[in-house]
Amino acid sequence: MADDGSRARPIPQGRPGTSGSGGAEDDDVFIVDTRGRGRTTPPRPARREAEPAGRTPAPRHTPGERRRPQQRIPAPTEPTMRRLDDQGRPATTMPPPRPPQASRPLTAEQPTPPRPPRRRRPLRWAVLALVVVLAYLLGVPLHAYSEVTRVNAAPAGDRPAPGKGSNYLLLGSDSREGLTAEQLDEMATEQVEGNRTDTVMVLHHSDSGPSSLVSIPRDSYVPIPGHGTQKINAAFAIGGPQLMAATVEQATGLRLDGYLEIGFGGFAGVVDALGGVNICVAQPMDDPMAGINLQPGCQVLSGPTALGYVRARHSDPRGDIGRAERQRQFLSAVVKAIATPSTVLNPVTYWKVTHAGAAGVRLGEDTSLSETVTMLSTMRSVSSGDGNSLVVPLKTTALQTKNAGVAVQWDKERALALFEALQRDDPLTAPPAGTDGVPSG
Known part of the structure; x- marks a missing residue:
């Protein structure tokens, strides 16, 4: 069909250096009105042709601009090519999964797995058992201590x-006191009025050296x-603990x-509770x-x-x-027997010994619990050989007196030296002279 000239037709323009309107871009298109109205429509951008995939468009440049060399882009790898379809758009298929990597061996820097919790139940039972044993070892003597008879033994005067x-x-x-007729008969004694002392000792607890236990013969002739002046045991019969002290x-x-x-009963009771x-x-x-x-010989x-x-003294x-x-x-033997594991770790024996001792013991009203503990521990130390077992220095054991018959006389000079050393708490590393019980006169 022939063109009647009623429609406007695009006039292609040549590229630079060819025939046509010389400076126009090859991409510009002008619409000319062939009807002679003299109007020219503004240019509209032409649709670019799709360039092949993987190809970079050539950069634009002006006629006077120096063309830069194009940078070559390496050919895409197989995974990259698969990501684009034929028209350069992202492909719908995903790249193939990566092969699994071998696990690295554990190194010292990597955290170690936590240890399983330890079973602490046996330890708890052991601690509980220890607490029970300690409570028993401390509670039994404290209970016995609460039952001890108290007496006023504080000396009067200066x-x-x-x-x-x-x-x-x-x-x-x-x-x-407290003994039955059968017990008195077994002990070859009888009830008597008043009290006397068969044993007089001074226990010195030292802070600088070995402690000392000093025996004072009951017939010692001293001022009361x-x-x-009478035998020392008369002081107890006259004025009890106060005058004796x-x-x-x-x-x-x-x-x-x-x-x-x-007393007699307490002494025998402790021995029997120990089994002899x-x-x-x-x-x-x-x-x-x-x-x-x-x-003669060792026996229970x-x-x-x-x-x-x-x-006994007559034999x-x-x-x-x-x-x-x-x-x-004997005091040393009793203290050792009380401190043995067979006594302390036997609940029945431990109870009997502590309460038998408490039944026959009297303490001074001013003697505190700490002083009682110190007293007992010092006796144990001396009885085990860590202290001195002494007799007050003597001059004679056959002193004739006017009011007390035959008595024991001290060696005043040596006795004074001994007691002054104890007063100063001098460390007695060896028994002083005259303390072996042998009279010096």
Whole structure:
């Protein structure tokens, strides 16, 4: 069909350097009105042809601009080519999955897995058992301590100045209080009026060296405050614990910090609760007044027999001195037996021993719990060989007196030196001279 000239037709323009309107771009198109109206429509951009995939469009430049060399782009790899379709658009298919990588071995820098929790139940049971044992070991003696009889043993009048260390008065009385007729018969004794002392000791707890246990013979001839000079055991019969403590303080120059007294019943009860005490008898002892007939050798003594052993003096050629030595020997054996595991770890025995001792013991009203513990621990130390077991220095054991018969006389010079050393708390690494019980006169 022939063109009638009624429609406007686009006039293609040539590229630069060709025929046509010289400076126009090859992409510009002009619409000319062939009807002669003289109007020219503004140019509209022509649609660019799609360039092949992977090809970069050539940069535009002006006629006078120096053309830059084009940078070559490396050919895309196979995965990249798959991401584009034929028209340069992203492909709908996903790239193939990457092959799994081998796991790296664990190194020191990587965190280690937490350890499984330990089972602590056995430890808890062990701690609970330990608490129960400690409660029993402490609770039983505290209960027994609460039942101990208290007496007024504080000396009246002037007293020595306090020294270093601590001093305690230990008495063994012949009190029969609480004993039945059968028990009295077994002990070869009977009820008597008043109380007397068969054992007098001063226990010195040292802060600078070994502690010391000093025996004072019961027949020692000393001044008794307000009652002249008599045998020392008379002080207890006259004025009880107070006068006895005052007499010992005046005779020794030591200030007493505590008081402990044990009677016949308490002594025998502790021995029987222990099941007897092993004692090595040095010589034959046949003493009807003490109710014993013992042969030489080591043997286990029951309560009544042990009481006769420490009381006897008529069967001992050394008399009161030999008795004082046996008393220290037996006290050491009893303390060792109490401290053995077979006693402490046996609930029945432990209960019997502590309460038998509490039943026969009397403490001073001013003797505190801490002082009682110190007293007992010091006795244990001396009995185990870590201290000194002494006798007050003597001059003679056959002093004739006008009012007390035959008595024991101290070596005043040596006795004074001993008690002054204890007052100063000098470390006694060896027994001082004259403290072996052998008279110097």
